[in-house]
Amino acid sequence: MTRDTDYFKTFCKISKAFSTAITKQELLDLIVISAIDAMAGKAACLFLRDEKQDVFVPMAQQGLSDAYLHANPLKARDVVAALEKEGFLAFPDAATDPRLENHEAKRAEGIASLLTVPVIVKNRTIGVLSLYTGTQHEFEPDEIDFLRALAEHGGIAIEKTRLVNRLQKLSMLFLDLASSINSSLDIQEVLSNLTENICDTLGMKGVLIRLLDEDTGSLKLVASQGLSDEFLEIGSLTTTETATRALKGETIVINDATTDKRIRFKEAMKKEGIVSMIVTPILARDQVIGVMRLYSGVQREFPSELMVMVEALAHQGGLAIQNASMYLKLQEDKKNLEEDIWSHRSWF
Template sequence: MEAQQILKPFVEVSRALCDGADSRSVMNLIARRLTEVLGFKGVVVKVYDADRRRLELFSSYGLTENFLFSKPAPGSVCAAVPPKVVQIEDVGASDNPDYEAMMVEGIRAAAIIPVEVEQQPLGMVVLFSPEPRTLTKEELQFAEALCSRGFLSISWERRVEGLIERERHYLKNFQEIAQAINSTLTINKVLQLVVTKITEVMGVLGTSVRLLDNKTNTLYLAQAHGLSERFLNKGPVDAQKSIAENMAGRIVVIEDVYTDPRIQYRAEVIEEGIRKILSIPLQVRGKVIGVLRIFTGDREPFHDLEIQFAAAVAQQCAMAIENARMYQRVKYEYQQLLIDFGYEGSSS
């Protein structure tokens, strides 16, 4: 293979990626260039779906619809991703379940190349030749390198789509929580909704809201979801011993409860199956009135979107608590005023 033959497809694919072409357009270009440069009859690109359960046709070039969409025979070269490159040098000389379909299509040889992204199998490329042949080491390297660019494009596109969908998911649930908070002054209902929603939306072990008792400087339990009674009643939670940075208005992420010195009840936390904690102060006008704590087992670190979502909910929660307290104070003062003026019977 000449250097110019190899270089030109890479330049074209790089240009397409820089121009913002979607992954399917990029892979269509790769399939066409592989066919032309290597002298094949056609190419099939199959990719696992987002759940990696099903292998789907993603792109092709040079092959008929009848061949592409016919049901593959058991053991077909297009049915499963092989662990390594497989070459069928001569269809007629091998025990191949696709023999009849390939002969009708004018195919005499095939090469199946598995492709990985971040050490995970993402799919495969199948090259079909009109003549019996074996790909050289250089030809295989060229095909693998060019295909990897296309599969990387697929992987990144899925990642971006996943992030966008996740943002929509969090935004939708934040709006639901905010709407519910604004519709009631019953603080227990608000807090129960908050801890339940956060636990479900973030897929964590449990969530709690503790409010600050200024007289004792302890954090008493206001509401929780997903956590055992034994854990919740483990003992008084000292605001200066249990993730004290919250009292300064800082969000704290505990990545490892085994080693982090900011844990007050380490043994009880570990026994509950908790491994990571996201702890967010509840603040009103710069004053900390409590904490929202999110507990999870072994998992990846909390990402920025999760922290932003939880912090936004915590802010709504703090305002709801303050509004409810203000309402109770005003209601009490109004009732006292009625009593002072001799209207004890009018308490509404």
């Protein structure tokens, strides 16, 4: 049996796994095991990037000890830069190569050679797949291509699982908000729960809601989560570009708040630890009555289904405000009607 046949059989096996109800972890485990089997390796490991810590975290591995995996985490930024330049990193003599660290640990683990390729999702390197050999090995182009293809399958599996999980979380968030609106007319409570739930569900650093004060023309803070008092004090202006456009009914996405020309308070954003953000209008009866802002502590791409849900949540917030306002008006009308009836009765 040729090496090409082995590679073909491996991909057939993985493709079949995609069509079954296999879990993400099972699929990632299958990928690292397949790399070892098809390439006669000693071990393999799939790492995912932790954006906040800027390190790669092992998510699936075979053949490596815990002591080796957790000795010194891979620095994500340096590895990603090298991978984006070369497309792969090959180390025929991993125990002495000056580009690598922890030579003693590699010798103790029995690692002779190392091949690392990127795990890419939507043009972003979210992780790496590494193959380790027990004897020194010069990696051939077909071996490198095979491992890169395996890494692509890993990226597909991760993205598919993330999409399903995200849709489930968004659906539950929307359901919780609808339930909150139906069960409470305390608008402060509803909006506070909304900002807290969005933070937790979407992994945001902070969320705030401001409503337009028509008398003063400013944006009044009504609910927030995860943001400092100092930062909240600077956000009442309606003259910033993001606020102006949101109040006209537009949703704005800022990928890097520290450099984007549309952001006026860049230093405040940087100090607060904000990188990416979404600004969306809150509507009631097709009229913009406020703004909801979502802040991320790491640079993020916001997929279309998330943007749709964020706008829907903002509309639901507007509906909650509208319901509460109508209830208060009905209570006032009822009181006025009772007073009017009583005054008529007093004539007799």
